[in-house]
Amino acid sequence: MLPFKLVYSDDYYLPIGAHVFPAEKYKRIHDRLLASGVAAPGDFFTPRPGTDEDVLLVHTPQYVNKLKTGTLSAREELELEVPYSPELVRAFWLAAGGSMQAADYALDDGVAISIGGGFHHAFPGHGEGFCLIHDVAVAIRRMQRDDKIRTAMTFDCDVHQGNGTAAIFSGAHAEDVFTISLHQQNNYPAVKPPSSLDVNLPDGTGDEEYLACVGDALSLGLGKLKPDLICYIAGADPYREDQLGGLSLTIEGLKGRDAIVFRMAKAEGIPVMVTLAGGYARNVEDTITIHCNTVVAAKEVFAGTGDGVRNSE
Ligand SMILES: [Zn+2]
Numbered sequence: 001m002l003p004f005k006l007v008y009s010d011d012y013y014l015p016i017g018a019h020v021f022p023a024e025k026y027k028r029i030h031d032r033l034l035a036s037g038v039a040a041p042g043d044f045f046t047p048r049p050g051t052d053e054d055v056l057l058v059h060t061p062q063y064v065n066k067l068k069t070g071t072l073s074a075r076e077e078l079e080l081e082v083p084y085s086p087e088l089v090r091a092f093w094l095a096a097g098g099s100m101q102a103a104d105y106a107l108d109d110g111v112a113i114s115i116g117g118g119f120h121h122a123f124p125g126h127g128e129g130f131c132l133i134h135d136v137a138v139a140i141r142r143m144q145r146d147d148k149i150r151t152a153m154t155f156d157c158d159v160h161q162g163n164g165t166a167a168i169f170s171g172a173h174a175e176d177v178f179t180i181s182l183h184q185q186n187n188y189p190a191v192k193p194p195s196s197l198d199v200n201l202p203d204g205t206g207d208e209e210y211l212a213c214v215g216d217a218l219s220l221g222l223g224k225l226k227p228d229l230i231c232y233i234a235g236a237d238p239y240r241e242d243q244l245g246g247l248s249l250t251i252e253g254l255k256g257r258d259a260i261v262f263r264m265a266k267a268e269g270i271p272v273m274v275t276l277a278g279g280y281a282r283n284v285e286d287t288i289t290i291h292c293n294t295v296v297a298a299k300e301v302f303a304g305t306g307d308g309v310r311n312s313e
Contacts (some may be wrong), residue, residue, distance in 0.1 A: 004109040012116035050096035057141035060125045092132040099139035106273040118277025120162040149228035156181040158235025158277040159245035166193040178225040207253030230272040236279030236290035243280040258297035
C-alpha cells in the first residue's frame, strides 16, 4: 500500500479520437502502476464529478452554459484544439472532481496524486490548448470556499506556460494564490500572462540546469508565501523526445524534478496535490513511464525509503 491516495477513474479518458494527446494514457498509467507493483488496487480512489457550482467558482456562467449546451462558436471550438462533445465536457467535470478529491486527500496524507487533470490552459471565459476547464483552479477555489485552505501555490512544470492559471489568479487574487510556471519560453502559448513567478527556459534546457531552476523557483516562491497547499502540475512534456516540447530532459531528470518538489514540500510540512498535465512523447510508453515515475518518486520520498532518484524501469 502507498502512504497516500491515488485518484483515478476509467472515465478520465478523453473522447477525442486519434490525437497528439494520448487520451488512453490515464488507464495505461493505472494499469502499469498495478502491474509493476508500485500501487495496489486499494490505493486508487474513484472521484465524483465536480458540480456546476464548483466549476462556476472559476469559470463564467456564459462559458459554462455554452459548454453544457453545446453552443460554443466555431472559433471557440477551434481554439480548444480538441473536438467538442457532451462526453468530453463530462470528462472535464470529472477531472475537476478528481483534483478536488486529491486536494482534500493531500491535506490528510501530505500528498495525493490524481492520475489525470492539470488542464492549465483553460481561462475563466474560454478554453484552449486541449483544456476545457481548469480543474486545479476549481479545486483551489472549492477548498478555499470550504475553509479547508486559505492560501495555495501552483507549481507548474509542464513545458507550456500555465497561461490559464496565471489569468485566473492574477490581480486581486495574487495574495491568496501564488502561481509559478517553469516552461519553455519559445513555445505555446504565444501570449503568456504573467504568473507570480515565471521561469522562461531556453530551447534545449537539460537536466542539470532545469533541476537547479526547480529548486530555486520553489525556494523563491516559498519565501514569498508559505501556502496551505501546493498544487504540483507535473507535465511529462519537458522530455527531450516530446513532440510538442523543445526542452531536453531525460526520464531520470524528470523523476529527479518530482523528487525535488516532494522533498521540499515534505521538509516544509506543506501538503502537495499532483495532477499530470501534458505528455506527447514520440513513444507513448515514455509518457506512461514519466507519469508513473511521479508516483514512484512520491512513494520514495513520503515512505522515507530510497533517495528518490531511481527509475521505476
Ligand atoms: Zn504541455
